[in-house]
Amino acid sequence: MHHIIEPNGNLTLVVDDDDCCEFLDIRDNTRGSDHGFLADLLEAFGFSTNARLFPVMPQQVGALTDAPMLTDDLEYEEGGEVTVRGRLWWFPAYELKSISDIMSRSGRVTFTLA
Incomplete structure (x- = not known):
């Protein structure tokens, strides 16, 4: 699997042909949870x-959404708090679409730069 930073700043995760079996195992083991799927995939x-790349829970950045998110720079503070230091991407259509389903069909999914 690899990732692409698009010209508009969005991030696309792409499943390579030789990674299909591992991808399917992760998808099948995390059905119903895009957050768990993303964390296991990364x-x-x-x-x-x-x-x-690191998965980020929305409450860690004060977001008023439950969308799956990821960043390219994350710092763990004392007491277990997390600080995002880099770019942050999110999946805004999370209520209508599943990132694992999209990746299963097309082999890729795009996260929007926040």
Whole structure:
């Protein structure tokens, strides 16, 4: 899996052909939770473990939404608080569409730059 920063600043996650089996396992194990799916996806493909992309919960940034979010720079503060230091992307159509379903159909999903 790889990611693309689009010219407009949006971020697209793309499932590569050789990653399909692992992607499907993650999707099947996290049905019903786009937040869990995104976190597992980023971890499994080395994005969060290699400090490239991190899942963010909306309440961590004071957002009044439940949309899945991710950032490219995250800092853990004392007491467990999280500070987003980099760009933040979100999936605004979260109430109507599932990121795992979109990726299953098209092999990619785009997050909007906040």
